[in-house]
Amino acid sequence: MPALGVSVLAGRDGRTQLGILDPGLGYYSQVTVADVTDDGISELFFNDRQTQAALRTYPQAELLWSQKSERISRHYDNPLLFDWDRDGELEFCICRPEGQLVVRNAVSGEVEAECTFPCLVDNDAVARVTPTIEMIASDINGDEVTDLLFGCGTKLYAISTKTDSAGRLRLLWSHAFTAAVKTPVVADVDRDGRAEVLIPTANSRLHCLDGLP
Numbered sequence: 001m002p003a004l005g006v007s008v009l010a011g012r013d014g015r016t017q018l019g020i021l022d023p024g025l026g027y028y029s030q031v032t033v034a035d036v037t038d039d040g041i042s043e044l045f046f047n048d049r050q051t052q053a054a055l056r057t058y059p060q061a062e063l064l065w066s067q068k069s070e071r072i073s074r075h076y077d078n079p080l081l082f083d084w085d086r087d088g089e090l091e092f093c094i095c096r097p098e099g100q101l102v103v104r105n106a107v108s109g110e111v112e113a114e115c116t117f118p119c120l121v122d123n124d125a126v127a128r129v130t131p132t133i134e135m136i137a138s139d140i141n142g143d144e145v146t147d148l149l150f151g152c153g154t155k156l157y158a159i160s161t162k163t164d165s166a167g168r169l170r171l172l173w174s175h176a177f178t179a180a181v182k183t184p185v186v187a188d189v190d191r192d193g194r195a196e197v198l199i200p201t202a203n204s205r206l207h208c209l210d211g212l213p
């Protein structure tokens, strides 16, 4: 079982509690934790530019699975976990630079689905939407299907994970800003029971959009 280059620090004083190093594996990404094996212990997920991996952290650090074959977007490297097929279990999702969403089984790492992002006409050019910032998952229109929100340059896109017969994801809406958008959050800020999207932009503004189209 190969080791990972991981250090886990204690929250109380920042001392290293768990440190494993394998210089051959260049994991460098944001991490996410979730208990996907239902044993009460969280697993740690990586989404490096060339490697996706899940790590057990207790009672000892070891690899749950690792996949090195995907070439993913260099802009988007947060490990995104959400219940893709609404069966109560989380899936691990990544983006490919050619505009594809790859859905992996979070326990085994196996690919469960590959979907295509919608094509959009922008300035008379047809292009696939590809995130340039971290994507988040949330049901913003209340239809109990998880939606994906991400920025691409100065535009924010909301995409349903419901696919059509060709495996394409459906655009819910997009919104253009005058400056580059950063990672949004979803919250019911006016307490009307419906989600809003809060999104910062590079011109030091915070915008609030209705989650519904």
Ligand SMILES: [Ca+2]
Pocket (backbone or CB within 6 Å): 034, 035, 036, 037, 038, 039, 040, 041, 042, 043
């Ligand atoms: Ca677990």
Ligand SMILES: [Ca+2]
Pocket (backbone or CB within 6 Å): 082, 083, 084, 085, 086, 087, 088, 089, 090, 091
């Ligand atoms: Ca699931």
Ligand SMILES: [Ca+2]
Pocket (backbone or CB within 6 Å): 138, 139, 140, 141, 142, 143, 144, 145, 146, 147, 160
């Ligand atoms: Ca939805």
Ligand SMILES: [Ca+2]
Pocket (backbone or CB within 6 Å): 187, 188, 189, 190, 191, 192, 193, 194, 195, 196
């Ligand atoms: Ca609201």
